[in-house]
Amino acid sequence: MFYRESGQFKATYAEDSEIFPIRQDKIGIAVILAIAFLGIPLLAKTGFLSDYAFTAILTPFLIFSLAALGLNILTGYAGQLSLGTAAFMAVGAFASYNFMLRIDGMPILVAFILGGLCAAAVGIIFGLPSIRIRGFYLAAATLATQFFIVWCLTKVGWFTNYSSSGVITAQKIMMFGYTFDTSFSKYLFVLSVVSVMALLAKNMVRTNVGRSWMAIRDMDMAAEVIGFRPVRTKLMAFAVSSFYCGVAGALFAYAYLGTVEPEGFNLDLSFRILFMIIIGGVGSILGSFLGSAFIVLLPILLNMFTHFLDSSIGVDVPSGIASSIELMVFGAMIIFFLIVEPHGLARLWQIGKEKLRLWPFPH
Amino acid sequence: MKYITRIFLAAAVATVTWSASAQEQFIPAIDYRVGPYAAGGSGFFGGAIDYMSLVNAKGGINGVKLVWEECETEYNATRGVECYERLKKSHGGASLVEPLSTGIAYGLLDRVAQDKIPMTTLGYGRSDAADGRVFPYVFPLITSYWNQAAGMIKYLGDKAGGLDKLKGKKIVHLYHDSAFGKEPIPVFEAYAKQLGFELIKIPVAHPGNEQQSQWLQIRQAKPDYVILWGWGVMNATALKSAQRNGYPREKMLGVWWAGSEEDVIPAGAAAKGYSSMTFNTPGNYPVLDEIKKKVYAAGKGNLEDKGRIGSVYHMRGVTAAILWVEAIRKAQEKYGKGKVMTAEQVRWGFENLNVDEASLKALGAFGMLPPVKTSCLDHEGSGAVKVQRWDGKSWKAITPNWVTGDKAMIRKMQEEGAAKYAAEKKIKPRDCSKEG
CATH class of the missing domain: 3.40.50.2300 (Response regulator)
Structure with missing residues (x-):
């Protein structure tokens, strides 16, 4: 009943090819954006949300969502398994830093875009093996990206401006004379970048490019036969995906951590982002956000829950054991969700939508 | 519904107990007890918490009790930042922070300066942070x-x-x-x-x-x-x-x-x-015996394996906590004995720390760590190793x-590094002659 599209007629071609063809979806997205852009700031103004919510929860959630989105374009839509996500993020972060450092009066957004483009270029180079190898073999090949980039950033002092500790410290985010230095303004900045890029991605996967990715993913031989050029398509996927990861990396450095070391972008981070899309839903924009929420927020919630038990109910658990239990519960929940819905949380929403369409009259 | 009410009630009670205990000096323990570095994290924070328990057992710092809350970071920068942000305002505000992780310390570098909370990085982190003019809130105590x-x-x-x-x-x-x-x-x-x-x-x-x-x-x-x-x-x-x-x-x-x-x-x-x-001399010290007697015998010890008391990481944790407590004590001397210090006051304490041999003897830790004397210029305070x-x-x-x-040579390098950082970040270094 709630999700019925009956009565919504498409009269023009433009209407037929809208990003969100169903009215309910349009309203839904508008509501989510309104909450994110207006509702949350209002809550912050009235004091319901503290700095903590922005800087520790919402900002990293959005940044990891963007990185997961980048990987989802490559793995979910184009079917190319990659373990180099964190490396592309590192390229984005270090390239943006160097553009800001070495060019006077560089606008920050341009630096981010250039950083993303650098990541895209690196992505194309390390995507070359995908022309010949697939699946797990490609994953192993992209592993090289991970190690090479981190090694390179540590090895070549120029990238870190010869910092003795081998770290970079992000410059201030300034636009049109306004400095984004509070956690709240950084949140809005990240939210704007992520919303625009997510909408772009949502649109992109419906275009010729997106369809060619899916064709390659589903059966590359058939895709080639019907006229998609596999080399171009795959490299395009690597470039776009790395661009997204690069921007996410730049945001990670500029709007979240401030000072980053190359070691911060290690294989561990790549795996975390891969788990995000596996749990959220491979081949789904929404899935990237859901997966990021799951991986970033769930451990924090678990931790808060044990603290809550500890402080209020008085269940005194030794901290070492508490931490281990948290980790075990987290692992068990991952397994549970994957057994219940192997296609990820996004698929759950899909099923929910189907149900809502018929509810309350299933027959 | 019943359960929800109960949870809310419990939460309310918890908040009340927190505000009632506002007379305590809060130290967040953002530690790691799982993952590949758990051995270091559990030993170090175990030692720090043991020493703080000892200080409380002996009546606190001029009567001010210490209170701490642990938060698991898994040695992960994102989790560490989350822990810091979660704990920085609880129990009336964090007095100081020590992540024992380079990645987390870098993630907190800008934040501590903004929140005005001192961060100690004992034996790791940026070496050039010893220049207190550029890094007023970072203290790589003892030796970088x-x-x-x-x-x-x-x-x-x-x-x-x-x-x-x-x-x-x-x-x-x-x-x-x-x-x-x-x-x-x-x-x-x-x-x-x-x-x-x-x-x-x-x-x-x-x-x-x-x-x-x-x-x-x-x-x-x-x-x-x-x-x-x-x-x-x-x-x-x-x-x-x-x-x-x-x-x-x-x-x-x-x-x-x-x-x-x-x-x-x-x-x-x-x-x-x-x-x-x-930066510790291995061995046994009166302070460790006291921890065994007053903390572990009372069942309040933090280590699960008592055999690790006095191990290298445990002793480093005790050392860190000694310096924290002495900084708070120093701050109390200036801003009022028996009062809870703000983070800014504790920062002053760290900057004017003077743990000499006599005070180490009084603490039962003579020889365990080198004497530490900091200043506005020098946030390291010692530079000695064993x-x-x-x-x-x-x-x-x-x-x-x-x-x-060669401390003079190192100092020169630290100043150069700090000056470069200041130029990049457009920070104006403090004038130390104007600091009280």
């Missing part, structure tokens, strides 16, 4: 990596019979190929030029469980000393490879991250005779006195 590297050369020089005897010698710097391993290279290079020894730099890729080619290189070079600047599994592997290649462990000198029980026990007999740097040797069962100090390298 650079002063440690200088201490290493001084010790090797003494061992050879004088620094000038190092001329013509070969020293291998076998390092973890990361920012951590590369950090001391400028110091070693400066010394190599000054003293005329040959520095051979050999990197080991993370995690370092494969060192065949590196040790082949070492065997060919026949160095006089090997400095092991390692981390985690790399240390035990290096010791075992040294044994296999017949390189005497007596000529190997490790960084302090390569100098805990957890680093040498996995190497078994291969570790015997190996020495490493430390060398310890593993005899197969325990660590024993082999330098009777504290070792310090």
Whole structure:
């Protein structure tokens, strides 16, 4: 009943090819954006949300969502398994830093875009093996990206401006004379970048490019036969995906951590982002956000829950054991969700939508 | 519904108890007890919490009790930042923060300056943060990596019979190929030029469980000393490879991250005779006995394995907590005894810390750590290190006195690094002559 599209007629071609063809979806997205852009700031103004919510929860959630989105374009839509996500993020972060450092009066957004483009270029180079190898073999090949980039950033002092500790410290985010230095303004900045890029991605996967990715993913031989050029398509996927990861990396450095070391972008981070899309839903924009929420927020919630038990109910658990239990519960929940819905949380929403369409009259 | 009400009630009660205990000095313990670095995290924070329990058992700091809350970071920068943000305002505000993780410390570098909360980084992090003019809120107390590297050369020089005897010698710097391993290279290079020894730099890729080619290189070079600047599994592997290649462990000198029980026990007999740097003198001290008697006997000890009391990481945690408590005590002297200090006041305490031999004796920790005296210019406060040797069962100090390298040279390098950071971040360094 709630999700019925009956009565919504498409009269023009433009209407037929809208990003969100169903009215309910349009309203839904508008509501989510309104909450994110207006509702949350209002809550912050009235004091319901503290700095903590922005800087520790919402900002990293959005940044990891963007990185997961980048990987989802490559793995979910184009079917190319990659373990180099964190490396592309590192390229984005270090390239943006160097553009800001070495060019006077560089606008920050341009630096981010250039950083993303650098990541895209690196992505194309390390995507070359995908022309010949697939699946797990490609994953192993992209592993090289991970190690090479981190090694390179540590090895070549120029990238870190010869910092003795081998770290970079992000410059201030300034636009049109306004400095984004509070956690709240950084949140809005990240939210704007992520919303625009997510909408772009949502649109992109419906275009010729997106369809060619899916064709390659589903059966590359058939895709080639019907006229998609596999080399171009795959490299395009690597470039776009790395661009997204690069921007996410730049945001990670500029709007979240401030000072980053190359070691911060290690294989561990790549795996975390891969788990995000596996749990959220491979081949789904929404899935990237859901997966990021799951991986970033769930451990924090678990931790808060044990603290809550500890402080209020008085269940005194030794901290070492508490931490281990948290980790075990987290692992068990991952397994549970994957057994219940192997296609990820996004698929759950899909099923929910189907149900809502018929509810309350299933027959 | 009933349950929800109950939970809310419980939460309300919890908040009330918190606000009622606002007369306590809050220290967040953002620690890590799971994951690959759990041994270090549980030992260090176990020691720190044990010492704070001891201070409370003895009546607090001039009557002010300490209160802490743990938060698991898993040595992950994102989790660490989350923990910091969650705890910084609870219990009336955090007095200080110590993440014991380079990645988290970097994530907090800007935040602590903005929130005006002092951060200690005992023995890790940016070496140039010792320049308090540029980093007013960061305290790499006791010794930074650079002063440690200088201490290493001084010790090797003494061992050879004088620094000038190092001329013509070969020293291998076998390092973890990361920012951590590369950090001391400028110091070693400066010394190599000054003293005329040959520095051979050999990197080991993370995690370092494969060192065949590196040790082949070492065997060919026949160095006089090997400095092991390692981390985690790399240390035990290096010791075992040294044994296999017949390189005497007596000529190997490790960084302090390569100098805990957890680093040498996995190497078994291969570790015997190996020495490493430390900022604690291993042994037993009155303060540790007191912890056993007043904390563990009362069932309040933090370590699950009592055998780890006095181990390298545990002692480092106790050392950290001693310095925190002394900073708070110092702040109370200026801003009012028996009062809860704000983070800004604790920062002043850290900057005017003067833990001399007399006060160490009073604390029952004489000889355990070097005297620490900080100032607005110098946030490190000491720069002294000790060398310890593993005899197969325990660590024993082999330098009777504290070792310090060329502090003037290191200071110059720190100032240069800090000035570059200030220029990049457009920070105007404080004028220390105006600080009270």
